[in-house]
Amino acid sequence: MEIxxxxxxxxxxxxxxxxxxxxxxxxxxxxxxxxxxxxxxxxLCYMSQHNPAGRTTAEYLRxxxxxxxxxxxxxxxxxxxxxxxxxSCSHELVxxxxxxxxxxxxxxxxxxxxxxxxxxxxxxxxxxxxxxWLAQVEAAQAAYVQAVEGLMARYAWVEDRVHRxxxxxxxxRSVLPNATEVKIVVSANVRAWRTMLELRLGEGAELExxxxxxxVLRLLQSEAPALFGDFEIYRGEDGNESGRVEYHKV
Ligand SMILES: Cc1cc2nc3c(=O)[nH]c(=O)nc-3n(C[C@H](O)[C@H](O)[C@H](O)COP(=O)(O)OP(=O)(O)OC[C@H]3O[C@@H](n4cnc5c(N)ncnc54)[C@H](O)[C@@H]3O)c2cc1C
Numbered sequence: 337m338e339i340x341x342x343x344x345x346x347x348x349x350x351x352x353x354x355x356x357x358x359x360x361x362x363x364x365x366x367x368x369x370x371x372x373x374x375x376x377x378x379x380l381c382y383m384s385q386h387n388p389a390g391r392t393t394a395e396y397l398r399x400x401x402x403x404x405x406x407x408x409x410x411x412x413x414x415x416x417x418x419x420x421x422x423x424s425c426s427h428e429l430v431x432x433x434x435x436x437x438x439x440x441x442x443x444x445x446x447x448x449x450x451x452x453x454x455x456x457x458x459x460x461x462x463x464x465x466x467x468x469w470l471a472q473v474e475a476a477q478a479a480y481v482q483a484v485e486g487l488m489a490r491y492a493w494v495e496d497r498v499h500r501x502x503x504x505x506x507x508x509r510s511v512l513p514n515a516t517e518v519k520i521v522v523s524a525n526v527r528a529w530r531t532m533l534e535l536r537l538g539e540g541a542e543l544e545x546x547x548x549x550x551x552v553l554r555l556l557q558s559e560a561p562a563l564f565g566d567f568e569i570y571r572g573e574d575g576n577e578s579g580r581v582e583y584h585k586v
Contacts, residue, residue, distance in 0.1 A: 339455055340452050340453065340454045341455050342547070343419065343421050344420045345551045345555050346416065347416060348521065351368075351369045351413060353376070359385055361379055361385045363393065364387065364393070365393055365394060367392075367394070369412075370412035370526065370559065370563060371397060372393060373411045374409055374526065374563065375393050375397060377411050378405065394561070398562070401566060401583040406527045409563065410435060410525045410526070410527045412525060412560070413524065414560075415521065415523040416522050419517070419519045420517060421520070421544065422454035422456075422514055422516065422517065422518070422544060423512075423514050423516050423517075425548060426518045432531070434528055435531075436524045437522070440520040441518050443506070443509040445505070447484075447505065448509060449477070449480065449484065451477070451512070451516050453477075453516060454544065455469060458543055469515075476513045479511045480508050480509070480511050483508035487504035487508055488504045526564075529564075530563075532549070533549050534567075534581045534584065537549045537569075537581075538578065539578045546577070549579065550569060550577045550578075553567055553569065553579055567582075568581075568582075
């Protein structure tokens with residue numbers, strides 16, 4: 337049985353900026369396409385493509401963040417593959433609706449007999465808690481396998497094998513624990529990512545989604561520092577990584 341202790345976050349897609357030849361911007365400094373799209377959108381509002389203040393993209397976007405004109409951040413979208421998180425973590429994640437899209441592994445179609453399980457950060461490092469948790473998870477997985485077998489027998493009259501398996505798995509999954517690993521594709525625009533990160537990096541957030549948010553933030557900061565650079569990762573009072581933002585919910 338595979339036990340996961342950290343999330344895995346992969347970038348699936350980043351924005352591509354195609355500058356219109358008839359409205360060129362006097363760019364200053366290096367920037368990613370996602371950052372340039374936001375600057376382009378902001379400058380269009382005032383037709384300031386000539387860059388009168390001579391700002392770099394980073395300076396320009398920081399000013400937008402300071403002023404709270406967050407709508408220009410809705411044009412840049414980043415798509416992530418998040419693995420190694422539990423079903424309870426993904427349940428919290430999908431509560432973020434505005435600007436988000438999700439595609440999550442289906443427990444109705446996918447056989448979970450060999451699923452991986454995510455150990456909660458709060459349990460990690462305590463041998464007694466870890467052993468008890470492992471035993472509980474193993475028992476739940478065995479119960480799932482047994483339930484699938486029983487349900488496959490019960491639905492033996494269903495001729496379509498795919499449908500029969502679905503009927504069995506969709507009922508058997510009820511005994512799987514919240515710790516079962518999910519894989520989920522998450523797409524969101526920068527404004528939406530920022531709002532989710534602000535809420536889930538906080539010390540009041542549940543530890544696993546907080547850990548996931550830290551991993552997401554690190555990836556997005558390396559992709560687009562001017563769009564996520566005002567977030568700071570620090571050690572919370574409980575010793576775990578946490579994060580705070582300079583410009584609140586733009
Ligand atoms: C620490 C913490 C504890 C939590 N505990 C619980 C809990 O115990 N129980 C529980 O059910 N949830 C809980 N949640 C989830 C929380 O209630 C939200 O569902 C989640 O944080 C998503 O926030 P949101 O709705 O602002 O996000 P989004 O849906 O992404 O919305 C972003 C923003 O868009 C606007 N918006 C979105 N939809 C609408 C709408 N329909 N009408 C008007 N404006 C809208 C709002 O300004 C909103 O803030 C918790 C969240 C956190 C961070």
